[in-house]
Amino acid sequence: MKKMKLSGLALAVLLFANACSTVPLTGRNRLSFVSETEMQSAAAQSYNSLLKDPKTTVLNNADATRVKRIGQQIANAVTKYMNANGYAEQIKGFNWEFNLIKSDEVNAWCMPGGKVAVYTGILPVTKDDAGLATVMGHEIAHAIAQHSSERASKAAVAEGVGSLIGAAAGNQSATTQTVINQVYGIGAQAGVLLPNSRKQELEADHLGLIFMSMAGYDPATAVSFWQRMASASNGSKPPEWMSTHPADNTRIAQIQKDLPEAQKYYKSTTGKPVK
Numbered sequence: 615m616k617k618m619k620l621s622g623l624a625l626a627v628l629l630f631a632n633a634c635s636t637v638p639l640t641g642r643n644r645l646s647f648v649s650e651t652e653m654q655s656a657a658a659q660s661y662n663s664l665l666k667d668p669k670t671t672v673l674n675n676a677d678a679t680r681v682k683r684i685g686q687q688i689a690n691a692v693t694k695y696m697n698a699n700g701y702a703e704q705i706k707g708f709n710w711e712f713n714l715i716k717s718d719e720v721n722a723w724c725m726p727g728g729k730v731a732v733y734t735g736i737l738p739v740t741k742d743d744a745g746l747a748t749v750m751g752h753e754i755a756h757a758i759a760q761h762s763s764e765r766a767s768k769a770a771v772a773e774g775v776g777s778l779i780g781a782a783a784g785n786q787s788a789t790t791q792t793v794i795n796q797v798y799g800i801g802a803q804a805g806v807l808l809p810n811s812r813k814q815e816l817e818a819d820h821l822g823l824i825f826m827s828m829a830g831y832d833p834a835t836a837v838s839f840w841q842r843m844a845s846a847s848n849g850s851k852p853p854e855w856m857s858t859h860p861a862d863n864t865r866i867a868q869i870q871k872d873l874p875e876a877q878k879y880y881k882s883t884t885g886k887p888v889k
Contacts, residue, residue: 653763654707654727661711661729671716673734678714681732684747684829685712688754689728691828691885696758698885705758712750720846724753726762739842744835747826755821761814812860816868823869823876828885833876840866 664670672678689710696705710728717733724730730753732746740746756762823833844862859865878887 650704650726650760650763651707653760653766657725657727657729657762658709661725661731664715664731665713673714673716675714677734677737680743680746681714681730681750682712684743685730685750685754686710687829688747688751688825691825691882692754692758694883694885695825695828696885704760708757720843722749722753724750724757726757726760728754728757730754739846740839741842744826744831745839745842747829747831748822748836748839751822751826751829751831752818753822755818755825756814758825759814759817759821761818764814765811815859816865819865819869820872823872824879827876827879828882830881832880833873836869837866837873840869 665672689708693705696702705728708728710730712730712732714732714734718735719733720735720739722730722732722736730750732750736749737746740749819836823836826836827833840862844866847862860868878889880888882888
């Protein structure tokens with residue numbers, strides 16, 4: 615029995631070692647032993663189901679055209695960056711889609727594989743193309759950083775080593791589908807998942823600034839967007855330690871620190887900083 619416990623521990627350590635990879639741009643080490651290919655497949659299924667749902671109204675108007683145009687500009691910038699910096703393999707399975715959905719919810723998201731949805735409720739806050747680029751750059755950054763795979767891995771760790779080993783063995787299809795649905799709707803528990811999510815949010819802000827810069831949008835405009843978002847919440851957000859997102863002042867302060875780096879990529883056509 616002792617040998618079996620030791621073997622399980624050794625396997626867990628080995629899985630952790632093999633599951634570490636690096637986030638583009640930030641260089642942060644991430645834990646991700648859930649297959650990104652499987653995450654993309656599950657995301658595509660969920661995305662298609664959402665679009666086909668009779669309760670979902672997918673718009674085809676001027677604002678929808680803006681969403682598609684700006685989304686594609688950012689996707690092109692991301693592709694240039696990833697190809698120019700040795701990360702092309704990480705977006706190999708991406709099949710970009712951009713849709714505007716009628717909803718009062720102030721929200722937008724990007725699933726693994728580049729499946730993007732923007733809700734009409736956020737448009738009054740974005741105000742203009744630069745604001746929309748801020749939102750879409752941020753959400754696309756989540757997918758590029760593979761945050762969903764990381765959160766799925768963290769969820770398995772939170773459930774114990776047994777779940778970890780099961781996921782690594784490939785018995786994860788149902789779990790992956792559940793995680794995809796939860797990540798884009800239901801908050802995680804405090805402790806293991808929430809701090810990680812806040813870290814991911816700030817990382818997505820960082821990457822998103824650079825992606826919108828390369829797409830031709832001034833990253834300095836992101837500050838005013840997040841200030842508008844803070845005003846739109848009317849102080850209704852929970853304390854930072856109980857939230858999946860950082861406090862507004864924390865986020866804005868970090869964005870201001872990240873701006874000098876992002877400005878180096880402004881209108882870059884090569885995926886490299888402009889000197």
